[in-house]
Amino acid sequence: MATLLLVEDNALNRNMLSRRLEKMGYHVLLAVDGQEGVNMTKTEAPDLVLMDINMPIMDGWEALEILKTDPMTKSIPVIALTAHTLASDRDKAKKIGFNGFAAKPIDFPELINTIESWLKR
Amino acid sequence: MNESPARSVYRLRTLPIRAKLAIVSVLVLIALITLPSLSLFHDASLQKINQTRIEISALKSKLLKLQRSQNDFVNLFELKYLDEFSSTFETFVESTENLKEQFWNLDLPITTLEELVRLTSKYQYLFEVMAEQKIIVGQDDSKGIRKDIHENIQSLEVGLDQLRGDLRLFEILQNSVNLMKLSVKELQIHHRKDQINIFENHFQDMLDQINRLVEDKAKRKLLLVALNDYHKNVGKLVAATQKIGMTYGEGINGEIGTIVHTTHQILNRLSTEVDSAILRKEKNINTLLGFMAPFFFVVFILTIILLARSISGPIRGVTSIMTRLADGDLDVHIPSESRRDEVGDMYKALRIFKMGAIIRQRTQHALRTAHDDLEMRVDERTRELQEEIQERLKTEQELLLAREEAESANKAKSMFLANMSHELRTPLNAIIGYAEMLQEDAQDVGNAVMSDDLNKIHSAGRHLLKIISEILDLSKIEAGHIEIYSEKFCVQDALDTVINTVQPLMKTNQNDLRVDIKNDLGFMNSDVTKLRQILFNFLSNAAKFSENKTITLRAKRQELPDGDVFVFSVIDHGIGMNKQQLDRIFAPFTQADLSTTRKYGGTGLGLTINKAFADVLGGEVDVQSSPNKGSTFIVRLPASAPSPMILGEP
DSSP, X not given: OOEEEXXXXXXXXXXXXXXXXXXXXXXXXXXXXXXXXXXXXXXXXXXXXXXXXSOSSSOHHHHHHHHHXXXXXXXXXXXXXXXXXXXHHHHXXXXXXXXXXXXXXXXXHHHHHHHXXXXXX | OOOOHHHHHHHHHTSOHHHHHHHHHHHHHHHHHHHHHHHHHHHHHHHHHHHHHHHHHHHHHHHHHHHHHHHHHHHHOOHHHHHHHHHHHHXXXXXXXXXXXXXXXXXXXXXXXXXXXXXXXXXXXXXXXXXXXXXXXXXXXXXXXXXXXXXXXXXXXXXHHTTTTSXXXXXXXXXXXXXXXXXXXXXXXXXXXXXXXXXXXXXXXXXXXXXXXXXXXXXXXXXXXXXXXXXXXXXXXXXXXHHHOSSTTSHHHHHHHHHHHHHXXXXXXXXXXXXXXXXXXXXXXXXXXXXXXXXHHHHHHHHHHHHHHHHHHHHHHHHHXXXXXXXXXXXXXXXXXXXXXXXXXXXXXXHHHXXXXXXXXXXXXXXXXXXHHHHHHHHHHHHHHHHHHHHHHHHHHHHHHHHHHHHHHHHHHHHHHHHHHHHHHXXXXXXXXXXXHHHHHHHHHTOHHHHHHHHHHHHHHHHHHHHHXXXXXXXXXXXXXXXXOOEEEEHHHHHXXXXXXXXXXXXXXXXXXXXXXXXXXXXXXXXXXXXXXXXXXXXXXXXXXXXXXXXXXXXXXXXXXXXXXXXXXXXXXXXXXXXXXXXHTTSTTOOSOHHHHHHHOOOXXXXXXXXXXXXXXXXXXXXXXXXXXXXXXXXXXXXXOOOOXXXXXX
16 A cells, blocks of 8 residues: 655645545545655655645745755655646746646546556556 | 121121131231242342343443444445444344333333434434435445546546646646645545645645646646536535534534434433332332331231230130139129130130039028028927937836836736635635545445535536636736647647547537547647647537537648648537627637627637637637538647747746
8 A cells, every 4th residue: 555645735635635545545644834744755755745836834846856855755756736737837847856747626537647657666 | 797897896806716816827828928929029020120231231232333333334334334233223223122111111211211212213314314425425436426536536637648748737737636636535534624625725726727827728628627527526525524524523423423422321321220220129129028027027916916815815804704713703794795716615614604603502502501401400300309208218217117017017916816826726626626525425325416416516616717727827818928838749648638528518518529530640749738728618619509519629630841730620510600700709708799608608718718829839720600500610730839938937
C-alpha cells in the first residue's frame, strides 16, 4: 500500500481529497503548509507528495525547491495541485521540478492516473 | 527716302562696326590707289612735257637747218638747197602742227606758237622771194642777169676789138671796162655798196671817153649800145642785189635775219614757256600731292577718330551700363534707340539681361519674402509646436500617469481575477469533490434519488466552474495575457479527450456525435489545452443549438510547403444564423441574438475565446451558416504553433 503525503492548507479540500484517496486504498498523510510538508516528507518518506501551491508559511514553490535539493527527498515524485490554471504556472511547475500538475477543481480519475503512473516507476 | 540730315548722320553713326571698318578700308584703299595714280599721272604729264621740249629742240634744230639750207642756197646757189629748204620747212610746219596739238593737250598758251607759225610762213615767203631774185640774178654767167651782163661785156669787148687800131684808145676803154667789171665783181661777190657809185663813175667815164674819143660813128654807136645795155643790166643786178640785201642786215636778207632771229627768240620763249609750264605743272602736281597726302591723312585720322569714337563711345556706355548692372543697379537707363550696329545688339542683349535681372531680383525678392514669411511661419509654427509639444508632453505625462494608473488598475484587476478565480475554485473544488464522493457513496448503497440530486449539484458546480474559467480567460484575452504552453502531443488523444468530455452534452439534446477523421493525424506541437477548449466550445455550441441531429467533428491534416496545417470542423444541422448574426458572433458577450441567450443560456464568450486562442496559436477560425440549416465552424491551426509569447505576468 503506497503512502501519499497531501500538503493542503484548505481544510475542506484536504478532508475531501484525503478521504477520496483513502477510499481508493492509499495511505494518506496530511500536512497543512509547505514547512510541515517538507518536514513530513523528510521524516515519513512517502511514496509520492501531492502539494498545493498557494499556502501560508511556506508555499509550494519553496517547499518543492527544498525537497528537490535534498538528496534524501529529491527522488520522491511531487505533483502540484493548484487553482492557478495559467499556462505560465504549469510551465513554471515543470521547470522547477514538479513531476505532475493537477488543476483545481481536481479531475479525480485523471489525478489517480497520474499518481499511478508515478508509483509504477 | 525722306530723311533729315541728322537722321542720316545718325544712321551712319550707328552703322554696324564691320560696315564702318569696311568704309574705312575702302577709304584707305582709295587713298592708296589715288596717290600712286596721281604720281603716275604726273609722270605721264612730265613725259609729255619733255616730249614737247624735245619737239621744241627739234624745231630749233630744224630752224638751224633751214638757215643752213638758206645760207647754202645763197652762198653756193644750188637748187638742191632750195628743195632741202622746202622739205625742211614742210617738216618744220608739221612739227609745229604737232606741237600745237601737244600744246592744246597740255593746255599751254599757243599765241607764241601761232606767232612762230606766222614768222616761219613769212620766212618761207621771203626765202622764196629771195630765191626768185637769186634766180633772176643767176648763179653764174650762163644764167639770168649775170648772163646778160656777160653777154654785154662780150658785146663791149667786140666793140672794143674794132678799136684795136687805135691802141691807146683801146687800152683806155679796155681799162674802163675792166674797172667796171671789177666793180661789178666786187659788188657781186663782196656786196660792197660803194662799188655802185664807183661803177657809175666808171660808166660815166667810159661814156665820156666813148663820146669823146671814138670818132667813128658806127663804132661809137655800137659801143654805146653795148655799154648802155651793160649799164642797164648792171642796174638790174644792183637792184636785185639790193633787194636781196647787200649785207645780211639789209633787204630780204635783213628781213630774213630779223625773222630768223625772232624765230629763235620765239623758240627760246617757247622753251622757257614750256619749262615754266612744266614747273607750273610740277608745282601744281606737287601742290596737289602735297595737299592730297595731308588731306588723306587728315581724312584718315578723322575717320579713325570718328570710328574709334563711334565704337568706343557706345562701348564705354555699354561697359558702364554693364558695370552698373553687375553692381546690381537695375535702375540704369539703357538707351532704347534703334541702332543698327553691334552696340544696338549689345543694348538689346543688355535690355534682355536687365529684364532677366529684374525678374531674377523680383523672384529673389519674392523668394526672400516667401522665405522670410516661411521662416516667420516656421518660427510661429515652431513656437506653436513647442507649445503643442509642451502640451503634449504634459498630456503624455498625464497619459503615462493615467496609463500607469490604468495598468496598475488592470494589474490589480488581473490579480483580483486570478485571486478570485483561485478563491472561487478552492470552495468549488470542495463542492465538486464532495458531490462526486457522495455520488459514489449513493451509487454504492443504491440510493438512486440521492444519486440524481448529487448529480445535479455536481453538474451545477461544473457549470459554475466553466463560467468562471471563461470569464478568467476573457479577462486574460482583454489584458493581452494569453499564454501558450506549447508541447508535443498526439492529436488523436486530444480529440479522444474532447469527445469523452463532450459526450454527456450530446445526450442532453439527443444529438449524435459523428467523428470523421480523414487521415493519420500524428502529432502536433501546440497548446493542447487551448486546442481542446476550442473544440469543446464548438462542440458544446453545436450540441446546444441542435436537437436530434447528427453533429460531425471532422479533422484533417493538410501538408503545405510552409508546414502542415490541421483543419478541424464542427458541422451541425441546428438553427443556423443569418448574415447579420454571423457578422457579430465572434464579438464578446454576443450570441446570435438576445433571445438566444434567454433560450439557450451561456456567457456568449466561447466563440470570442476560440478566435483569440486560434490567433495566438497562429491559426484562424471561420464559420459558414444559413438559418435553419445549420452551421459549420472551422479552425485551422499550424502543426507547429509560433513560439510562445508571454505578454505579462499573471
